[in-house]
Amino acid sequence: MRLLGVDFLDISDQFSEDELMVQKTTREFVDNEIMPDIDLYFHDGTFPKHLVKQFGELGLLGLNLPEKYGCAGMSHIAYGLTCQELERCDSGIRSFVSVQGSLVMYPIYAYGSEEQRMKYLTKLASGEFIGCFGLTEPDHGSNPGGMVTRAKKTDGGYILNGAKMWITNGSVADVAVVWAKTDDDIVRGFIVDTDSEGFSAPLMKNKWSLRASITSELIFEDVFVPDENLLPNVKGLKGPLGCLTQARYGIGWGTLGSAIAVYDASVKYTAERIQFDKPIASFQLIQEKLAWMLSEITKGQLLALHVGKNKDNGTLRHQQVSMLKKNNCWVARECAKLAREMHGANGISGEYPIMRHLMNIESVYTYEGTNEMHTLVLGHDITGIPAYK
Numbered sequence: 420m421r422l423l424g425v426d427f428l429d430i431s432d433q434f435s436e437d438e439l440m441v442q443k444t445t446r447e448f449v450d451n452e453i454m455p456d457i458d459l460y461f462h463d464g465t466f467p468k469h470l471v472k473q474f475g476e477l478g479l480l481g482l483n484l485p486e487k488y489g490c491a492g493m494s495h496i497a498y499g500l501t502c503q504e505l506e507r508c509d510s511g512i513r514s515f516v517s518v519q520g521s522l523v524m525y526p527i528y529a530y531g532s533e534e535q536r537m538k539y540l541t542k543l544a545s546g547e548f549i550g551c552f553g554l555t556e557p558d559h560g561s562n563p564g565g566m567v568t569r570a571k572k573t574d575g576g577y578i579l580n581g582a583k584m585w586i587t588n589g590s591v592a593d594v595a596v597v598w599a600k601t602d603d604d605i606v607r608g609f610i611v612d613t614d615s616e617g618f619s620a621p622l623m624k625n626k627w628s629l630r631a632s633i634t635s636e637l638i639f640e641d642v643f644v645p646d647e648n649l650l651p652n653v654k655g656l657k658g659p660l661g662c663l664t665q666a667r668y669g670i671g672w673g674t675l676g677s678a679i680a681v682y683d684a685s686v687k688y689t690a691e692r693i694q695f696d697k698p699i700a701s702f703q704l705i706q707e708k709l710a711w712m713l714s715e716i717t718k719g720q721l722l723a724l725h726v727g728k729n730k731d732n733g734t735l736r737h738q739q740v741s742m743l744k745k746n747n748c749w750v751a752r753e754c755a756k757l758a759r760e761m762h763g764a765n766g767i768s769g770e771y772p773i774m775r776h777l778m779n780i781e782s783v784y785t786y787e788g789t790n791e792m793h794t795l796v797l798g799h800d801i802t803g804i805p806a807y808k
């Protein structure tokens with residue numbers, strides 16, 4: 420069994436049988452159940468919600484969380500490989516799984532009470548419940564610490580007021596993990612049942628990217644959240660940032676899937692497309708592009724593998740995840756642009772997957788910390804000087 424995808428350095432030798440088996444199962448599921456219709460979902464701007472229970476059955480939701488809560492209990496490397504396979508199909512599909520596992524299940528697992536874990540995790544793992552993560556606000560994206568959503572203490576709970584924006588899964592979610600400031604001005608996390616009075620999640624329309632993913636506003640108008648839905652074990656911005664480290668790790672692997680998809684398509688297309696009586700793959704300028712893509716994908720894989728090993732052995736630093744997210748999003752974005760060029764006019768056609776990946780990667784490049792914010796994280800790590808403002 421030799422999987423990984425593009426594997427110039429035989430990196431797949433590094434994975435266990437279990438990890439490769441998870442990758443194989445995910446790949447087969449993606450190829451059989453999602454790939455045939457992905458252009459349709461993207462074109463129509465719909466998320467294939469009927470797949471969610473199947474994600475659950477395959478163990479893809481919270482794959483790297485403990486079995487005790489209905490999850491697969493697999494390694495972080497295995498989780499990375501599933502993200503790669505999902506994003507080889509579409510970034511929107513991988514986004515669903517990232518949000519559910521890393522941004523909703525992870526905070527309930529890491530910061531929640533045992534009662535909260537028991538109440539929510541099994542249902543989120545099976546796909547019975549869908550979750551969303553509300554951090555970004557209309558006026559606070561890269562600077563979430565400036566958030567103005569408020570949770571005011573009242574008898575038996577909190578009253579939430581405010582709005583979140585650009586929230587993946589928002590309109591289809593059963594539960595929302597929401598970050599808001601309490602009376603002492605400290606950011607706290609809340610599990611909000613989306614059928615609470617005063618909660619609404621209007622769909623954000625007119626997206627030209629991540630069209631096979633649901634994106635919504637979250638609006639809170641005097642929403643009552645009971646005390647038992649406050650995440651008790653974290654205070655401050657380190658709560659949401661800890662979740663983002665989990666999701667960014669998966670994105671670092673996932674974007675390699677997008678890069679592999681456009682690389683594979685380019686190798687095939689350039690071998691078949693004849694100009695000047697020869698396959699365009701025979702031209703040096705085309706080969707230079709393919710060699711660049713292969714080299715950068717391979718370097719991105721080494722980065723993902725090593726960061727994954729650090730995560731599995733408990734030595735990971737969040738700055739390493741920043742480098743992974745920043746680098747591999749950039750690689751995928753550049754690969755999509757080169758693939759677009761090599762496909763000529765066909766590069767803009769829906770007959771090929773290139774433009775879809777190119778449009779998707781623009782969202783992935785920006786969400787979960789823009790390229791600039793991760794650059795600043797690395798600059799801070801190198802110099803010890805924060806330069807965020």
Ligand SMILES: Cc1cc2nc3c(=O)[nH]c(=O)nc-3n(C[C@H](O)[C@H](O)[C@H](O)COP(=O)(O)OP(=O)(O)OC[C@H]3O[C@@H](n4cnc5c(N)ncnc54)[C@H](O)[C@@H]3O)c2cc1C
Nearest residue numbers: 552553554555560561585586587629782786787789791807
């Ligand atoms: C499709 C999609 C899905 C999303 N899903 C979610 C979700 O589920 N939950 C959620 O909470 N959020 C989500 N987001 C929001 C996302 O995380 C934010 O868009 C992102 O954090 C950037 O914030 P912003 O768009 O407000 O950009 P801004 O923060 O306004 O940034 C605009 C530009 O200014 C730059 N900039 C900002 N500050 C600095 C600085 N100090 N130095 C240098 N440059 C700077 C940025 O890098 C960027 O280039 C999603 C976004 C998209 C597009």
